[in-house]
Structure formats: structure tokens, C-alpha cells
Amino acid sequence: MLTVDCSDIEEEMNYNENNVKVTKAYSPNKEFLNSMIPGKDNNIASERIDKLIELDPMLTQFKPQLMKRYNSYLDLKDTIQYYGEGLDKFSMSYKKYGLNKTEDGILYREWAPGAAKAFLTGEFNNWNLTSHEMIRNQNDIFEIFLPNNEDGTSPIKHNTRIKLCLILPNGERVFRIPAWIRRAVQNIKITEIYQGVYWDPPQPYVFKNKSPPKPDRLRIYEAHIGIASPELKIATYKEFTKNVLPRIKYLNYNTLQILAVMEHPYYASFGYQVSSFFAPSSRFGTPEDLMELIDTAHGMGLYVLLDVIHSHACKNTNDGLYRFDGTDHQYFHPFPRGYHAVWKTLLFNYSSLEVLRFLLSNLRYWIEEFHFDGFRFDGVTSMLYLHHGIGGTQFTGNYEEYFSEATDLEALSYLMLANDMIHTLYPNCTTIAEDVSGMPGLCIPLSEGGCGFDYRLGMGIPDMWINFIGSRREEDWSMNDICWTLTNRRNQEKTIAYCECHDQALVGDKTIAFWLMDKEMYDYMSDFSKLTPLIERGIALHKMIRLITSALGGESYLNFIGNEFGHPEWLDFPRKGNNKSFQYARRQFNLPDDPLLRYRYLYEFDRCMNELEEQYGWLNTQQGDIHFTNQIDKVITFERGNLLFVFNFHSWKSFADYKIGTRHVGIHDIILNTDNKKFGGFGRIDESCRHFSQPGRFANRDQYIKAYIPNRTALVFKYSN
Known part of the structure; x- marks a missing residue:
């Protein structure tokens, strides 16, 4: 049922048990509304779904379901056009x-x-x-x-x-x-x-800088304002602007993604239990402080995204939306549909036009008033399915999973409508979906029958790395499994690759660096302490994991604040369970800044890796062409973006004159070497040595080079004639 705000709809008058008059807007059904909309063209969906099927012929048998979804979105858009005076005005x-x-x-x-x-x-x-x-x-x-x-x-x-x-x-x-x-x-x-x-400041903030152009690939620095300080406190917008933005620029990221901005009473919720959707969190400063942060980032050439939570809301009544008007079904579905049993939060009723007005206007607000350049939509999997991905639900990639009765058409229509609005009115904006299910067409344009997102997060990649590091002996790491996970993504749908984001850092888990080196990080990360085998291994693999994920895993790359230098331990916000301690709710930037500590090597490697990607742009090229994997030698080689990548994951074997296939004739020069001493390596490779291709069929290539590849080392070669 659609609740419509329009003056010419008939009123109903009801009286409660106390004889108090309650006025409610008449809510005609969807079919009635659509019958009143003139000029509806039912061929649009068919033409666009056909384009989607051309990209993925396996969708052919599901055309009726795809048609139903697309028409649901078009019906909703038509309804807003007819009753809400158009999507532009409605969303303002x-x-x-x-x-x-x-x-x-x-x-x-x-x-x-x-x-x-x-x-x-x-x-x-x-x-x-x-x-x-x-x-x-x-x-x-x-x-x-x-x-x-x-x-x-x-x-x-x-x-x-x-x-x-x-x-x-x-x-x-x-x-x-x-x-x-x-x-x-x-x-x-x-x-x-x-x-x-x-809030009506006498001197409103005046933006000085324009947003940078939409990047053709994103190198995202994901950050939480409150933890962005080594001090035991909640950091502020102003401190982030002064202390962290220069770091992001130095590290050669081109995009900042900010978490936990929308107001949330419970700090330990990481911002995912929102109470006031239009209010930037006051614990970090004023709205103008946030505007200054974004404006300063734009002045540095950084694109800025907001982590937006439209998948659910906190269940507070005193300072949230729950039972706002005394009912449990104003903004949300009634129980049980309106309740997320795992998150213990409330789920929006996307069939209500007033709820859509609220959410779409919320997106416009953050763009118009704060100049955000787009959004990472949280909890998209939970929105797409009535089971929310919980209760033992497993996504195996079987297409039947995406086209069952479990799909929430109302939520899907809202997401399509949001993407329509954003990309039509703000072509420079980007949208990202946090979806683990792999729904086909999610990141295909609406004009081609898709749902309109620009990117989805490669959520299986960090799970693989944690599984490898935490559950497998290093000699049991499968090179084929690594390559499969990093390249297993939908054709024509862009993925953001990452080794670890905020999810992997939260209490109950720990950072990759801490998985690799654990408690030895407390005693042996100084250049004046002995280099233990565990620290040696951790530093080497940390760099390799990041490089192969960036080079092979997607069309964009993401890093969570602090992980670029191997932040130790985990992330845990002050709460009753830890005596409200800030010990783990901070990023210790003092570690890479200390010239005596080995964290600086990882920090410098991250900078150089991003600088190289900026120069050669491998993220904006076709998926990497893997031409050689050797499980015994633990070697992977592939080409991407006119570069040749070589990885030796072996724990102790180094290889002299190792044969590497190449499609290029001429000179191959090393432009990145994880074993370089400036990255905490041993300096075993002479980077001035040039490698000349030789004719001969190897690894499905007509040319090959020979190179020395030490154990736990990755090399990147460029070609020249």
C-alpha cells in the first residue's frame, strides 16, 4: 500500500476509543494509482532488460522476474512524478x-x-x-x-x-x-x-573549492572521524582536517569515504544505529566543521563519499524514529517484518511515499548542503532480501537465489530510484553497494536494465585472506584459490577490492598485521630489536597481500584507516564491556611517524603502490590476465594495465632465472619491488638490472623473461622497446 501526500485524495475520518478524531490520508492501492498515471509505456522495461540479458545470457530464463522488478521501479517513479511533482522536487x-x-x-x-x-x-x-x-x-x-x-x-x-x-x-x-x-x-x-x-549559524559556511571530477577508478581511504587520533579520546572533524587529510593525500589515495557521520546515540554501534538522519554527529564537532573538512579535501583533489545507512535505523524512541507518532509502523514495517533480529534495529517501509520522501531527501541533503560526492550504501544485502541474509542463508551464486520470493521488491525499487535520482541530477556522483550476495545487474546502469550502482564491494576477498592467515599453514595456501577469489566477479560490473575494511578490524577479529605477527608486534617492531621470523614473514606478506589485491581484485581499491601501516590489534569502542576504554578506539599514527619503528616501511610501501597505480592506472583496465600459477613453487604471474606482476609466496624458496611468460617483446624493467629495503625488505634484487624478452612459447605466451624472485617477494615490471 502506498501512502500518498496529495491534497486531492479523499480523507477518512476515524474515531478512537476515547472519541478523539484521527485523520488519516486515504491510501489507494498501487494498481489504482498506476491506472491514473497517463502515458505509461510498458515496453521500456522489456527493451532495457534485453540489454541486461545480452551482457549475461544466463538471465534469459529469468526475464519475467527481471521485468517485474524493473516495472516496480518504473511504477514507483511514475507515481512520484504524478503525485509528488517529479523526482527532483520530491527529493528536495x-x-x-x-x-x-x-x-x-x-x-x-x-x-x-x-x-x-x-x-x-x-x-x-x-x-x-x-x-x-x-x-x-x-x-x-x-x-x-x-x-x-x-x-x-x-x-x-x-x-x-x-x-x-x-x-x-x-x-x-x-x-x-x-x-x-x-x-x-x-x-x-x-x-x-x-x-x-x-541550528541556524549567523555566518553559514561558504565553500571555497569545487568537487574534483569523478575518478575513473577509486583508491579509497575509508575513515572514522572519532578514532582518527592516537590519543585516548574522540577525535574531531577539525583534527581530522588538520592531521589526517594530509596523510591521505601523501599516501596517494584519491577518495575519502567517511563512516559514522549520521547521528547515532550509541558510539559503539560504529554509526550503524542512526537516530537523526539529517544531523552530522555532534560528538565530532559542528556541521560547519564537517563542511570545512569536505571543502578542504576537495581543495586537495580528494573525492569524498558518505557511508549512508538507509537499510535500518536504531530502535530508540526518545531520540530516534521508532514509535515517532506512537505507532510501530510509521517509518517502518510492523513487527516482525520491520525488525532485524541480528542487528536489533528497525527496517524501513519502502512502499510508503512519505518514507521515500524522507530517504531520497536525505541523499539530496548530504549532497546539496555538505557537497558529498556520493555514497557507499550500507547493508544492501539486508535490503535486497526478506531474509536479510541471516538465519543460515548462504549465497552460492545459483541464480535461483536471486529470483525467488525472498527478494524484497520494495527495497530494490527504492535503491533503483535512489540511483536514478543521484546519477540523473548529479552525474559526478558515485554509488557503491555493500552486497555480499552477488545479485546480477546490481552494478549495471538503469538504462541497461540494471539497478544503477557504480560499484559493489568485493566482500569475499577479506574473508579469503583471514581464512588463509588464520586457518591454513602457509605451505597450504592455494595459488589457484587466491586467483579465483580475486577474479571471481560479474562481467561488466565493477568491484572495489580490499584486504580488510572496518568489519575485519572490529573486536572479535583483528587486523591482518596482527593476524600475521600477533603479540610480537609489541616487542619486535623496532629496527633495534631482532628481526624475528614472524615479524619478517608478517612485513613481507602484508605488502604482497595488498599489492595482489589491488592489482587483481577489482576496478577500485579500498583501505581502512591505519591498516596501510599495519595497525596492530583490533578496533573496540568504549562500552560497558571494556570499562569504556579508548585503548582500542584510536589509530596510532605515531607508529609510522617514528623513524625507529618498522611500521614506516609498510606506510611507505602503501604510498608507492598507490603512486604506481596512479601512474599506470591498472584499476581502470581489463581484468588481470593470469597466465601462470605454480602451486609447488607458490608463484603467480599475470599481466594487467600494460604491466607484468610476479608473486613468489613461497616461505623459503627463492628462484634464480625463473622463467616468466610475457606478451611483450623488448625490455622489462622493475618498477616496484616489495623486497626493497625502504619497504622493510632485504634488498636482494638489483633493480637496475634490465630483463630482455626471449622468443619461445611459455605460459601461453610467445615470449619470456628470466628473473630472480626471492621468497615472499612481489615484483612489478614495465615494458619498453
Whole structure:
């Protein structure tokens, strides 16, 4: 059922058990709405799905299901076009909902269909609960206009607290933070309960820099503001701008992806239990501080993405959206469909136009007001399927899994609509899907029958590395398994490869560096301590894992803050279970900065690896052409981006004059060597040595070179005539 906000829809009048009148908008069914939409063309879906099938002929038998999905999205778009005055205007509703300043005063509008009465209260009226009653219109929208004071000043002062007071049909009075609030701050007495604030700074932030052009491949530095300091505290937007942005630029990343920006009361939720979707987290600073961060990043040429959470919301009532109007089904599906049993969060009802208005406007808000360049959509797998990927669900790649009754058409239609809006109105923006299921067409343009995302995350890659490091002896590492996992992705659908992101660093897991070297990192990471076999192994494999993941795993690459230099231990936010300690909720940038510690070698390697990718652009080329794997020697060789990559994963065997196939005739020069001393290696290779191709069939190539490849070493060769 679609709930429509339009003035010409008939009203229903109901009376509750206390004889209180409750007005509800009439909600005609979807078929009725579509029958009223003129000019609907049902051939569009068929033509576009045919394009998708051309890319993947295995989808042929599923054309009816694909048609149903695509038409569901088109129906939703048509409905918004007809009743919501078009997707552009509909998605700018943050300028008419919530508290908005006008020339003459402040207009406040709030959707609360389950409430009988509404009042605005706050410091501006000394918390009077009845003086500012809101008027309810026929579409369950409460509104109130507060004119300017006689001297022309605002009726509500900047940075003062406000609340919405609702009277429910049973007479109960409840208080809520406005759903569209742009500033929420912690209650001084109860730090995990938030209060709404009217935010209207006298000097709005003025952006100085334009967004950089959309990169043709992303090298993403994924970061959390609060942990971006070695100090035992919550870091701020300003500190990140000053201390971390220069590091990201130095390391040659071209994209910053920021986590945990949308306001969340529980810090240990890592930002994934959002309460106020339009409010940047106040624990890191002001909205203007965040704007300055993004503006400064743009000035450095960095593209900036927001980790957006539209898959679920926190279940708080005092400072969240749950039971906002007294019901459990305003923004969310009723229980049990509206509850995620693992995350213990609430699931949006994407069939409601008012929910769509809220979410689509939320995306526009972050782009328009903060100049974000796109989004990484969290929890897409949970959205795509009614089972949310839990309860023992396994995704094996069988196409039947994607086209069963378990697919949530409402959520899928919302994601397609969001991508439509973003890419139509903001061609420079990028969208990324966090999806582990591998749904076909997810990252194909809407014009070709897909769902419209630009990239999906290669979520199987870090699982492979943790499995190898934590569960297999090094001599049992399978070169074929590594290559298969790194190249097993859908044709024409771009993947972001990564060894570890924030998920792998959280408590219960640990960083790859700590998996490799464990407690010896505490005592043997100094150049003045002995180089133990475990530290030697860890430093070598850390570099190799990163290089082969970047070179072979996708069309873009991601690193989580601190992992570039082998951050030790794990990530754990202050909470009751750890006595609210900040010991593990920080990134120890002092480690790579110390000239006596070996962390600096990994830091420098990361910089040089990204610099090389910037120069040769292998991420923006066809998938790597693997032409040789040797399980006994533990050697992998492949070509990508006009470069030749050679990996020797053997724990103790080095090979002299090792034969390596190549398709190029001429000179092969080493341009990256993980064994270089500046990267913490042993310097066993003379990088000035030039390697000349020789004719002869080897590894499915007509030419070959011979090279010395030490154990646990990777080499990258460039070609020249």
C-alpha cells in the first residue's frame, strides 16, 4: 500500500476509543494509482532488460522476474512524478519539512499520522507545552509558522534546544526530536540520549573549492572521524582536517569515504544505529566543521563519499524514529517484518511515499548542503532480501537465489530510484553497494536494465585472506584459490577490492598485521630489536597481500584507516564491556611517524603502490590476465594495465632465472619491488638490472623473461622497446 501526500485524495475520518478524531490520508492501492498515471509505456522495461540479458545470457530464463522488478521501479517513479511533482522536487523536501527559515520567520512541518495533536516547544517559549500548537492538514502533516520578532530577529535563537510534543489518540503525551532535525546533541546528564537543537549559524559556511571530477577508478581511504587520533579520546572533524587529510593525500589515495557521520546515540554501534538522519554527529564537532573538512579535501583533489545507512535505523524512541507518532509502523514495517533480529534495529517501509520522501531527501541533503560526492550504501544485502541474509542463508551464486520470493521488491525499487535520482541530477556522483550476495545487474546502469550502482564491494576477498592467515599453514595456501577469489566477479560490473575494511578490524577479529605477527608486534617492531621470523614473514606478506589485491581484485581499491601501516590489534569502542576504554578506539599514527619503528616501511610501501597505480592506472583496465600459477613453487604471474606482476609466496624458496611468460617483446624493467629495503625488505634484487624478452612459447605466451624472485617477494615490471 502506498501512502500518498496529495491534497486531492479523499480523507477518512476515524474515531478512537476515547472519541478523539484521527485523520488519516486515504491510501489507494498501487494498481489504482498506476491506472491514473497517463502515458505509461510498458515496453521500456522489456527493451532495457534485453540489454541486461545480452551482457549475461544466463538471465534469459529469468526475464519475467527481471521485468517485474524493473516495472516496480518504473511504477514507483511514475507515481512520484504524478503525485509528488517529479523526482527532483520530491527529493528536495528537506527544504519544506522540518524547521526551515524563511524571510518572515520559521516554518516547521512534520509527518505524524498516528498523533492526534502536535506542539512545538523549547527554550524559545520556556518549554511551554501548549502555546505553539501545530495545525494538521488532510495528509497527516502538522505544521506551524513562527513569525520573526518585531525587531526582525528569529523567533528561535540559533543553537537552542527544541522538542516536538505529540498527543496520542489515547491522550498520552510523548516528546520527540524532530525527524528532520539538522543538529542533535548529547544530553549532559545521559550521554546516550540526544536532544534536538535549532541550528541556524549567523555566518553559514561558504565553500571555497569545487568537487574534483569523478575518478575513473577509486583508491579509497575509508575513515572514522572519532578514532582518527592516537590519543585516548574522540577525535574531531577539525583534527581530522588538520592531521589526517594530509596523510591521505601523501599516501596517494584519491577518495575519502567517511563512516559514522549520521547521528547515532550509541558510539559503539560504529554509526550503524542512526537516530537523526539529517544531523552530522555532534560528538565530532559542528556541521560547519564537517563542511570545512569536505571543502578542504576537495581543495586537495580528494573525492569524498558518505557511508549512508538507509537499510535500518536504531530502535530508540526518545531520540530516534521508532514509535515517532506512537505507532510501530510509521517509518517502518510492523513487527516482525520491520525488525532485524541480528542487528536489533528497525527496517524501513519502502512502499510508503512519505518514507521515500524522507530517504531520497536525505541523499539530496548530504549532497546539496555538505557537497558529498556520493555514497557507499550500507547493508544492501539486508535490503535486497526478506531474509536479510541471516538465519543460515548462504549465497552460492545459483541464480535461483536471486529470483525467488525472498527478494524484497520494495527495497530494490527504492535503491533503483535512489540511483536514478543521484546519477540523473548529479552525474559526478558515485554509488557503491555493500552486497555480499552477488545479485546480477546490481552494478549495471538503469538504462541497461540494471539497478544503477557504480560499484559493489568485493566482500569475499577479506574473508579469503583471514581464512588463509588464520586457518591454513602457509605451505597450504592455494595459488589457484587466491586467483579465483580475486577474479571471481560479474562481467561488466565493477568491484572495489580490499584486504580488510572496518568489519575485519572490529573486536572479535583483528587486523591482518596482527593476524600475521600477533603479540610480537609489541616487542619486535623496532629496527633495534631482532628481526624475528614472524615479524619478517608478517612485513613481507602484508605488502604482497595488498599489492595482489589491488592489482587483481577489482576496478577500485579500498583501505581502512591505519591498516596501510599495519595497525596492530583490533578496533573496540568504549562500552560497558571494556570499562569504556579508548585503548582500542584510536589509530596510532605515531607508529609510522617514528623513524625507529618498522611500521614506516609498510606506510611507505602503501604510498608507492598507490603512486604506481596512479601512474599506470591498472584499476581502470581489463581484468588481470593470469597466465601462470605454480602451486609447488607458490608463484603467480599475470599481466594487467600494460604491466607484468610476479608473486613468489613461497616461505623459503627463492628462484634464480625463473622463467616468466610475457606478451611483450623488448625490455622489462622493475618498477616496484616489495623486497626493497625502504619497504622493510632485504634488498636482494638489483633493480637496475634490465630483463630482455626471449622468443619461445611459455605460459601461453610467445615470449619470456628470466628473473630472480626471492621468497615472499612481489615484483612489478614495465615494458619498453
